Amino acid sequence: MSGELFPRSRSEVGPGAVLVPDWLDVERQRELVAACREWARPPAGMRTVRTPGGGVMTARQVCLGWHWLPYRYSATVDDGDGAPVKPFPPELGELAREAVAAAYGEPAAAEYDVALINFYDGDARMGMHQDKEERSTAPVVSLSLGDTCVFRFGNPDSRSRPYTDLELRSGDLFVFGGPSRLAYHGVPRVLPGTAPDRLDLTGRLNLTLRVTGLDHP
Numbered sequence: 479m480s481g482e483l484f485p486r487s488r489s490e491v492g493p494g495a496v497l498v499p500d501w502l503d504v505e506r507q508r509e510l511v512a513a514c515r516e517w518a519r520p521p522a523g524m525r526t527v528r529t530p531g532g533g534v535m536t537a538r539q540v541c542l543g544w545h546w547l548p549y550r551y552s553a554t555v556d557d558g559d560g561a562p563v564k565p566f567p568p569e570l571g572e573l574a575r576e577a578v579a580a581a582y583g584e585p586a587a588a589e590y591d592v593a594l595i596n597f598y599d600g601d602a603r604m605g606m607h608q609d610k611e612e613r614s615t616a617p618v619v620s621l622s623l624g625d626t627c628v629f630r631f632g633n634p635d636s637r638s639r640p641y642t643d644l645e646l647r648s649g650d651l652f653v654f655g656g657p658s659r660l661a662y663h664g665v666p667r668v669l670p671g672t673a674p675d676r677l678d679l680t681g682r683l684n685l686t687l688r689v690t691g692l693d694h695p
């Protein structure tokens with residue numbers, strides 16, 4: 479539920495960084511949540527990610543197409559059960575292309591080949607980072623489902639200011655490419671209990687769709 483008197487409108491948060499509120503209708507959100515529940519199952523299911531410095535990411539993650547781990551891509555879940563990563567579904571490629579067209583008004587140039595699905599429950603959050611393991615400069619497509627979060631979108635030079643805090647709600651699309659492709663970003667907070675009732679989801683799911691630029695094994 480948005481609660482706004484007027485619908486939120488598309489906004490450019492930075493050069494090449496575009497928020498399209500309410501891009502997915504509730505039916506599509508429900509379908510994606512159901513699909514995420516399947517993708518989260520083992521083998522190659524949702525896991526806790528550990529960083530080389532000994533840290534633990536509080537958002538749990540499952541990948542499709544390529545397995546991301548700090549800080550590279552692999553064809554197998556090298557930091558989990560070792561299973562081959564689940565395939566990247568063609569529907570998500572189509573969704574990514576539609577998303578780029580909706581954000582930029584022009585079609586995507588490259589084939590999307592990886593999805594990182596992050597699940598935030600409890601106090602989960604994500605620190606400021608760049609998405610830089612890809613060899614392609616194609617825009618990152620981000621879809622939010624479930625609880626609203628505060629999404630911090632910064633600049634390509636440092637984790638600190640200037641940055642903009644925006645709300646990403648269930649169904650929102652955020653695309654960042656061009657001069658913003660390597661901008662630092664993170665999720666300082668999730669607002670519990672804000673998911674639409676019809677989603678039947680406690681917590682927040684985020685799908686980030688990317689082009690790795692890697693050759694498939």
Ligand SMILES: O=C(O)CCC(=O)C(=O)O
Pocket residue numbers: 594596604609620629663664665684686
């Ligand atoms: O959950 C989000 O909105 C951001 C996820 C993210 O930045 C990532 O997976 O690299």
Ligand SMILES: [Fe+2]
Pocket residue numbers: 607608609663
């Ligand atoms: Fe990211």
